[in-house]
Amino acid sequence: MTVLSQRVPARPILGVHPGLILAALDIAGLLIASYLAVVEVGGGVPACGPIEGCEEVALSDYSRIGGVPVAVFGVILSLILLTCAVAWWRTDAYGLLLAHYGLSLAGVLFEVYFLYLQVNVIRALCVWCTAYGLSLILRFVIAFVIWVRQPPPERAVGIG
Numbered sequence: 001m002t003v004l005s006q007r008v009p010a011r012p013i014l015g016v017h018p019g020l021i022l023a024a025l026d027i028a029g030l031l032i033a034s035y036l037a038v039v040e041v042g043g044g045v046p047a048c049g050p051i052e053g054c055e056e057v058a059l060s061d062y063s064r065i066g067g068v069p070v071a072v073f074g075v076i077l078s079l080i081l082l083t084c085a086v087a088w089w090r091t092d093a094y095g096l097l098l099a100h101y102g103l104s105l106a107g108v109l110f111e112v113y114f115l116y117l118q119v120n121v122i123r124a125l126c127v128w129c130t131a132y133g134l135s136l137i138l139r140f141v142i143a144f145v146i147w148v149r150q151p152p153p154e155r156a157v158g159i160g
Helices: 018-041 054-059 070-091 094-122 127-149
Strands: none
Touching: 018 070, 018 094, 018 127, 054 094, 054 127, 070 094, 070 127, 094 127
């Protein structure tokens, strides 16, 4: 059995398995990304209310990668993260925690780049994109804290 497939009982946070906390945040991110993806795939632009900027970002050259709206990638990432979180909650497989942490880190790196583009190149901010980015940063930070608190399998003897 590899270290990644070994089961390590999670240390609860406020009496809740941390995988459920990550899953709740993943659902929030999935809802935001899904709204953006549906609107943009349908040819529209997201409604931002009294705040301006969403239209400029959605219509910019940077809102698509290979013709696919960036939000679609956010949906895919959120679905994968949600799957990792739920599977970790159900199995306590250490590798699923690491997968969530690593993938959320990759997402945060992209979000930093996309925020840079919004501020410095597009010169407009989309509140939906920013909300998704903040949810991803929160997911990464929480996964990091859980990872720091969670001993690796070789040191997890007696936890639970």
